[in-house]
Amino acid sequence: MICFIFILVGIVEGNRVRVSTGVLEGKVERVGPHKINVFKNVPFAEPPLKDLRFQSPLPKKRWRGIWDATEYSPACMSNSSRTTSPQSNVDEDCLYLNIWADERCMNRACPVLFYIHGGGFYYDSAIMFNETEIINKFAVNEIIFVIPAYRLGIFGFLDLGMELPLTPYNVGLYDILLSLRWIQKEISNFGGDKRRITLVGNSAGASTIAYLMSSPVVEPGAFAQAVIDSSVPLLRPHQTQQMCDTIxxxxxxxxxxxxxxxQCLKEISAEELLLASRDTEDDFGEVGPQTDRFLIPKENFFQMASTYWQPKPLLIITTTDEMSSDADDDIEGLCQAYCHAFNYHTREAYDKCVEKYSVDVYHTKKDFIHAMHTQISLFNTRAGGTSYRGVFALDGSTHHANDLTFLIGLHPKEKMNSDQTLMNSLYPEIFRRFIRGEKPANGWIPTDLDGKNYFYLTFNNITKATPTPVIGKIYNQKAVDFWLSYLRLINKQNLPQEESSIENLNQFYDSKAQLSHVDKISIFWTTLALVIIIATGVLICTSLRLFLRYHYFADYRIAMGGEGRKLLIRNVRNS
Known part of the structure; x- marks a missing residue:
């Protein structure tokens, strides 16, 4: 749990690495006794400019000479009033990734943390994070840290109501996939172990991971495990079309x-498109991935996960308050989106949601997120994966993405109190242990087939509260009961007959869980019964054989001797 913090003292030398497309020159940062190889601005795709705008990314071609990988590239195009971290240096030529690796990894392959940034698929970037925090909390602990860029907003999620061959939906997700495949192929050149890649994401980054874990085209070996931190997987058809039509x-x-x-949109300058996005952003809602015919072939996350989920070791984190709602929120719109995410399509389910949260506005968003994270843990555990559920509950840091302050120094505090200092040491250690393939913390029990067991992450010097495992309970049980049980029942009771097959998707997982539960309870008695049956059969056969031997010895000898025995052996071999 102890994390040694070193002072970054600067560049000591250059460093070159050869990859399949050419030679990269990065730099070496000396941090205490450690040398950290740093490579920024590493190209994994051709610049998505001119005719390549809105198209799936193309792998980077070979280059001549030495590629300067010492400074960040510009961030991908974004300019939103919705973020507290606006990016000042942006460009459409942005498909690069950044790597921090301890020099010791060259002698022993290190695990890899592949971080997908959040920002609602509309803002934030791969260059906004505190480099000193990344180095001190991960690189010096022999975990290679990678952050890829991906296209945002209209540049990454164009939708005009029809998918064209050269302008597919979800190219921002394809950017992430291509960068992940690049890491799979090249990370050994930086001292990384491609068999130990952990995807880590917060918010939109976490939703991306949920989509990748439930996509039929993502190779099972693309990554080993994942951390889903405050995911809001509001996947639905054409959810970005309103934004694109407006722009x-x-x-x-x-x-x-x-x-x-x-073609007209390709001829507009990137700056003009970005300005249009900023000027019209109050006129459109959610931005992000949507149903397509390949990467995301279902109409919502629930259908995707029910059909294609790839079980893996999974760490699932939520904060206690997440996106707490207020009176200005559109409850009807939220209920429509949230019911769709859970595959509830009846008017009755929607009405029950509106009825509940119209008088309980504050809990709308956080209840949905808590219930969805329980559902994700159920998908993973019931499919054979190991799921660790964590609840971040540090006073003053319980809202959406507040935990990133303690993970990678996002929105750092000027001065930390004693509780915050303890969390600043513990929280990254939880991630480090998981990434190394260990249990995230002592006493942390994986969730069971009913979604029970979680770890409550807090420190409070006044109440003496410390991180504690909670065994045999589901976090925010009321929200889970409402979203996963009550609304599901209401939806099922009012489904048209022809849609019953869709509803059976969740029943499949429930029955799978019930069978597994029964197996665990009855395995001893089942095994004992089988042993008794086999023993009884052996006893009967032995008794019969003795009976035949003593009473029909002559016939038995004729049947099993000579040609009869040869015929029996030949029949067994041919069977």
Whole structure:
């Protein structure tokens, strides 16, 4: 649990690494007794410019000479009033990743933390994080830290109502997939073990991981395990079309032909598109991935996970308050989106959601997130994976993404009190242990097939509260009961007959859990019964054989001797 903090003293020398497409020159940071190899601005794709705008990323071609990997590239295009971390240096040429690796990893392959940043698929970047925190909390502990960039907003999630061959949906997700495949192929050149890649993401980054774990086209060996931190997987068809139509109209590209509209948008400068995004962002809702015909072939996350979930070791974190709602929130819109995420499509389920949260506005968003994280743990555990559920509850840091202050120094506090200092040491250690393949903390029990067991992460010097395992209970049981049991029953009772097959997706997982539960309870008695049956059979056969031997010895000898025995052996071999 102890994390030694060193002072970054600067560059001591250059460092070169050869990858399949050329030679990279990074730098070496000396941190106390450690040398950290740092490579920024590492290209994994061709710049998505001109005709390549809105297209799936193309792998980076070979280059001549030495590629300068000592300074960050610009962030991907974003300019939103919705973030507290606006990016000042942005460019459409942004598909690069950043790597921090201890020099010791060159002698013993180290595990890899592949971090997918959040920001609602609309803002934030791969270059916004505290480099000193990354080095002190991960790199010097022999965990290679990787952050890839991916396209955001209209640049990464164009949707004009129709998918075209050269402008597929979800190219921002394809950016992440391509960068992950690049790491799989090249990380050994930096001292990393491609068999021990852990995906880590917060918010939109966590939702991305949930989608990748439930996509039929992601190779099972693409990564070994994952951390899903405050995921909000609001996947649905055409959820970004409103944004794209609004921006297209703003820059005067609306046309009768989708092809002409796309071509017009390609000819608009990136800066003008970005300005249009900023000026119109109050006119559209959620931004992000949507149903396509390949990467995300289902209409919501629940259907995806029910059908394709790939079980892996999984650490699932939520904060206690998450996105606490207020009176200004659109409860009807939230209930529509949240019911869709859980695959509830009846009016009755929607009405019950509105009825409950119209008088309980504050809990709307956080109840959904807590229930969804329980559902994710159920998907993973019931499919054979190991799920660790954590609840971040440090006073003053219980809202969405507040835990990142203690993980990687996002929005750092000027001065930490004693409780915060303890958490600043413990929290990254939980991640380090999990990434190394260990239990996240002593006493942390994986969730069971009913979603029970979690770890309560807090320190309170006044009440003497410390991180504690909670065994045999589900976190925020009332929310889980409402979303996973009550609304599901309401939805099922009012489903049209032809849609019953969709509802059976969750029943499959429930029955799977029930069978596993029964197996665990009755395994002893089942085994004992089988032993008794086999023993009884052996006893009967032995008795019969003795009976035949003593009473029909002559016939038995004729049947099993000579040609009869040869015939029996030949029949057994041919069977």
């Amino acid at each position: 297209s109209g703003y820059v005067r590209c609306k046309s009768k032909s989708i092809e002409e509209e796309v």
